[in-house]
Amino acid sequence: MLRGDGAGQFEDITVEAQLLDIQGVNYKVVDPNNPEFDPERQRLDRRYHENGKGLAKCDLNGDGTVDLLGTNSNGPVFISEKTIDFFRGPLFLWMSNASEGNWLSVKLTGRQSIDGTGSNADGIGARVKVTADVDASGESTTQVQDVLGSSSFLSMNCIDLHFGLGKAAKVETIEVVWPSGVVQVSEDIAANQSVEIEEVAK
Known part of the structure; x- marks a missing residue:
């Protein structure tokens, strides 16, 4: 967890805040011009997606190549001082397009x-x-x-x-x-x- 000082600098307070196993991100304070929290903004991009829980392989389309299906768990995300809500983690499907062999x-x-x-x-x-x-x-x-x-x-x-x-x-x-x-x-x-x-x- 990073705490901003209002001047563009951040201090790592992860240990102090006891948040060593987080499953979500809250951007509420990042944009002071838009105080409304958008749940979709908790997701950075494909590089960060909560807590990966399962990966299965299967030839889903019968083309002879192995495809992958990955899942993430639901994680509690802090919305405000009074609420904790759950948002579904994304589901990923990687379809192989290998053509050789x-x-x-x-x-x-x-x-x-x-x-x-x-x-x-x-x-x-x-x-x-x-x-x-x-x-x-x-x-x-x-x-x-x-x-x-x-x-x-x-x-x-x-x-x-x-x-x-x-x-x-x-x-x-x-x-x-x-x-x-x-x-x-x-x-x-x-x-x-x-x-x-x-x-x-x-």
């Missing part, structure tokens, strides 16, 4: 959604290994991702797994280790598509 999206369906046996319907807890020659060097690279039921504080990524394949036109193998213990392998899958893999029966 191949990709593969994998969605799992466990047998519990099919016949009540095996792994849970969303495959949460499964481990997926994708092997491909991503740099066209003749040597394969294996990427490993887990299907999780949580991702970040107050947010969750899409449960579809996204794999960047670089120059690889196909995936050599997809290996799924299901929570039930079943190990399932698919071979020679074309790049640039979303594939759904159903758990096989034991």
Whole structure:
């Protein structure tokens, strides 16, 4: 917190005012010619937006690139000596426009959604290994991702797994280790598509 002296100088009184974890900004005293407080003026620009709370990733438009959704918490903002009010923190969406590199999206369906046996319907807890020659060097690279039921504080990524394949036109193998213990392998899958893999029966 900065306290102005009326002559263009400011003193940092953050510790003295016990405001070490603020979630808003009040510009009421910045413009003496406009004493009305405008809640929108509490926001500086994209560089300062309260208290970030969650970040989730997902291919929202199905173009094979990962997009990001970020949220901020509601924070108490001091309006006057008698009121404290809440203003919603902004929501940010970053849509990726990357155009290079191949990709593969994998969605799992466990047998519990099919016949009540095996792994849970969303495959949460499964481990997926994708092997491909991503740099066209003749040597394969294996990427490993887990299907999780949580991702970040107050947010969750899409449960579809996204794999960047670089120059690889196909995936050599997809290996799924299901929570039930079943190990399932698919071979020679074309790049640039979303594939759904159903758990096989034991």
